Amino acid sequence: MTEPNPESSVGLVTPSIEHFEQAIELDCGVTLDAYDICFETYGTLNAARDNAVLVCHALSGDHHAAGYHSPEDRKPGWWDNCIGPGKPIDTDRFFVVCPNNLGGCGGSTGPLAVRPGTGKRFGPDFPIVTVRDWVASQARLADRLGIDTWAAVIGGSLGGMQVLQWAIDFPARVRHAVVIAAAPRLSTQNIAFNEIARQAIRSDPNFHDGHYYEHDVVPEHGLKLARMVGHITYLSDDVLHTKFGRELRAGKINFGFGVEFEIESYLRYQGESFVGRFDANTYLLMTKSLDYFDPAQAHDGDLTRAVSGCKARFLVVSFSSDWRFSPARSREIVRALLDCDRDVSYVDIESDLGHDSFLLPIPQYHKVLASYFRRIEVQA
C-alpha cells in the first residue's frame, strides 16, 4: 500500500452522485429521461465561485482522479500526481470537479445501470453518447454545483477533446481551456485501431451481443485483447524497447506459443488487470465517442470556424513521442486558434513515453501546467 502523503495528497475522498430528472436529448436522437452523474471534488469552492476546475477523463478513466477511497487502496486516483495541495492543479487554490462520463462504468448512468421499468441492465441498449453529450451533461452538473464559469477545463486525450468541445459549446463558461495530447478528430488509423478493439470484444463468444450480464459472464478475452492493442498505441516504440527490449522470460527461445518475450507478459498483464475494472459495453461506447468527435464537421470541416466563437484562453500541450495523437494533431488545434486570433500557448513536451505521457509527472510538463494555473486569477 502507498501511504497517502498528507502534505501533497487530497487524502481520503468519497464520490458523490447527482441524480438528474431532466431529460437529455442525445446526439444519436435517443432521449434519456433521467440519469446519474457520479463525481468527485477536491478543494473548496470559494465565495466568488470563480475557482472551479473541471477535469475531463479519457477513455478508460473515471471520476476518481485524486486521493484514496480507503487507507487500504494500493493506488490513488488516476491523476493524483497533478491534483492536490501544492501540485500543478493546486487544491489549496482551486475547487476541482471530476465527473464520470455518461455511458461510463464508474457510477454514472451507463450500460451497467438498470434500465427504468425493465429491471434489467441497459447493456448494449445504452445509447451511443458523444463528446457533445458529455459536455452538455457536465454543464448541468456545473449548474447543480452553482458553478457558472469554470476557471479552467482541463483534460488529456479524449479528455482534451471534451475541453475543446466545452470552449466551443459554452464559450462564456470557460475562462481557460487546457487541451492535452488531443486531436481535433481521429485519424483513419486511430479509427482502425478502435475497430480492432471493438471487433475483439464483439467476437468474443461470451459477449452475447452485449447481454453478457444475463449470462453471468464477461467477454474477458475480447476486452483483454482490446486493451492490449490500445496499450501499444499509448506507448512509443522507444519506451517499449527500453522497458522490455527482446528480453525472454525463460532466458531462451522455447519454440512455442506461451509467453516468451517480456513484452508479451506485460501486455497480458495489462489486459487482464483491465478486465477486472472495466465494462466491455462502456469500452465500445467510449471508442465510438472518440470516432465521432469532429467539432469542425458542423462547419464544413473548417476547424477555424468551429473555434472562432471560443472566448477561453487556451493552453495546448503535446508530447514529442506521442504517435496516437501526435504533436502535429495538437498543432492543428493551435493553428485554428491562431487563425481567429484567440489567446493560445502551445508546448510540445520532450518525452519518449508516448501518449501515456499526459498521465505522468514529467518535470517540464508539470512545470508548464503549474505556471499556467498560477496565472489563473481567482478571488481569495
Place this chain on the structure above:
Amino acid sequence: MNPAVLRPEHRLIADWIADGARVLDLGCGDGAFLAELQRDKGVSGYGIEIDPDNIVACIERGVNVIQANLDQGLSGFDEDSFDYVVMTQTVQAMRFPHLLLDEILRIGREGIVTFPNMGHWKCRLQFARGRMPVTRHLPQTWYDTPNIHMCTLDDFEDLCASRDIAVIERAIVDSQHRAVIGMQLLPNLLAEIAIYRIRQRR
C-alpha cells in the same frame, strides 16, 4: 539570451511599434519584451520560442507563447496576420536566414530584425590577427556558437535588395545600446548591433 542586455535595444524597437498593434516575436526568450509591449502599448500577439525554460517563463508572465523551431518555417501563420514580426538577435542563428526573412514579410506587414554586426571594428581587428571574433555580443567560440550565419550591415542590405525588401528605417547602436550620431558616417565599422525595420516591396 540575456534580457538585461537586450532591454535598451528593445526600447528602441518599442518606439517603432504602434499602440494596439499585433506583434509576433520570433525567439521571444523569456517573454519580457512582449509583456512590456502588452502593458505599455496594449499590443496583442504571440511569442515563438524553442527553449523549455524560456517557455515556462513566458507562461509565468502570461505571454502567449508557441513552441516551434523557426528553422522549420512559419507555415502555421497566415499571410499578413501581424502588423510587426520582430526578431532580435536570432537571424544569425538560423539555418536559412534568407528564407526566414521571406516568411517574416509574408506573415507580417513589417519586419523588425536585429543582429550583431560582423563588420564592427573589433571583429575586423580580430580577423586581421587571423582569429574568428569573440566579443561581448558574440561570446562563443567558433565551434560552439549558435551563430552560424554572421553578416555585416552591408551584407544584410545586399540581401534585402536582392529579395525586393525595402529598408524603412535603420538604427545602429554601440555596446551600450546608445545611438551615437558619429556612427552614421561609418555605420558598418562602428555599429555593434544593427536594427532594421523592413517591408516587402509589392
